[in-house]
Amino acid sequence: QQQVKQSPQSLIVQKGGISIINCAYENTAFDYFPWYQQFPGKGPALLIAIRPDVSEKKEGRFTISFNKSAKQFSLHIMDSQPGDSATYFCAGTLLTASKLTFGTGTRLQVTL
Amino acid sequence: EPEVTQTPSHQVTQMGQEVILRCVPISNHLYFYWYRQILGQKVEFLVSFYNNEISEKSEIFDDQFSVERPDGSNFTLKIRSTKLEDSAMYFCASIPAGLRPYNEQFFGPGTRLTVL
Numbered sequence: 001q002q003q004v005k006q007s008p009q010s011l012i013v014q015k016g017g018i019s020i021i022n023c024a025y026e027n028t029a030f031d032y033f034p035w036y037q038q039f040p041g042k043g044p045a046l047l048i049a050i051r052p053d054v055s056e057k058k059e060g061r062f063t064i065s066f067n068k069s070a071k072q073f074s075l076h077i078m079d080s081q082p083g084d085s086a087t088y089f090c091a092g093t094l095l096t097a098s099k100l101t102f103g104t105g106t107r108l109q110v111t112l
Numbered sequence: 113e114p115e116v117t118q119t120p121s122h123q124v125t126q127m128g129q130e131v132i133l134r135c136v137p138i139s140n141h142l143y144f145y146w147y148r149q150i151l152g153q154k155v156e157f158l159v160s161f162y163n164n165e166i167s168e169k170s171e172i173f174d175d176q177f178s179v180e181r182p183d184g185s186n187f188t189l190k191i192r193s194t195k196l197e198d199s200a201m202y203f204c205a206s207i208p209a210g211l212r213p214y215n216e217q218f219f220g221p222g223t224r225l226t227v228l
Contacts, residue, residue, distance in 0.1 A: 032215050043116070043203050043219030044155065089155060093215050097143045097207050099157040099168060100217060 002027040004092050006103025013110050019077040021106045023090035026071070030092035034100070035064065035075050038087045047088070048075070051095075080110045114138040116220035118204050124226045128193050133223045135187045135204030143207040144187045145217060146179065148172070148200040155203065161187065194227045201225075 005024045013019045025033070032051055036044035050057045050064040050073065057064045063076040077084055090103040117136045125131050137144055146158040159169040161179055178190045187206075191198055201224050205217040 034216070036219075041221065043205075043221045045219065046216050049216070095215055097160075097162070097215055099145065099160055099170075100147075100155075100215075101157070102155040104154040 002030075002092070002101050004090060004101050004103040006090050006106060008106060009104065010107040011109070013077075013080045013108065015080060015082060015110055015112050017080050017110075019075075019080045019084065019108055019110070021075045021088055021090070021108070022072065023074065023103050024070075024072045025092045025101075027092060027101070028071070030094065030101075032093050032095045033064070033066065033073050034091050034093070035062075036089045036091065036102075038089065038105075044089055077108075080108075082110045082112060084108060085110050116204055116206055116218050118202075118220035118223050120223060121221070122224045122226070124228065125194055127196055127227055131191050131194055131225060133189045133191075133202050133204075133225070135189075135220055136185055137187055137204065137206035138208070138218060139185070140209050141206035141218070142209040143167075144179075144181070145205040146189045147203045147205060147219075149203065149222075150197075150200045158189070158202075191225075194225075196227050199225055199227045 034049035035047045037047040038044045048059050048062045052068050061078045066073045088106045091100040093100045119134045144161040149155045159173045160167045176192045201222045203222045204220040
């Protein structure tokens with residue numbers, strides 16, 4: 001099985017808080033782990049991605065933490081804003097233009 | 113900024129009918145994909161296409177499905193005889209050409225297919 005498990009299914013965070021979404025993968029051949037952000041009526045858009053040779057990647061308010069031994073990775077959104085309200089998908093794949101195996105998605109709502 | 117476009121945005125069809133979903137990838141992209149998302153479920157891979165042939169397909173992509181790139185710009189997904197369970201959002205995605213070390217797929221906005 002090449003599943004990617006994602007939790008929680010939905011998340012409500014107050015403005016300024018930290019949003020944390022967790023994923024676990026099974027396929028140890030995966031060597032690229034992107035996070036996609038999807039707004040209603042739009043297709044998923046790449047937000048941030050990490051390779052398993054690093055334990056953390058930060059881009060602005062978004063950070064991926066990666067634990068290779070546990071086969072887990074997570075997305076942290078610092079100082080969450082209402083504009084971050086969207087559905088977030090983690091994925092696992094290979095670097096070489098391979099298919100994305102998505103998690104089940106997390107619907108994030110950031111309240112004022 | 114160039115975008116992947118898809119038409120129609122919503123397609124309603126009767127069970128057993130053929131449908132063609134259309135995608136226009138970004139112009140210099142070389143790898144093309146179709147995914148689908150049944151309402152409330154995860155996005156699932158259907159098929160990848162490179163150099164005018166299928167490079168990989170999932171178990172979902174059976175003989176009822178086909179893809180082609182008829183004119184060098186459009187990328188189509190055909191479902192020959194639709195079933196109720198084909199109702200889903202279908203996403204097209206693509207990857208640019210050139211030395212791109214990472215698998216960054218650009219997605220279209222999707223076509224919502226409703227089979228009655």
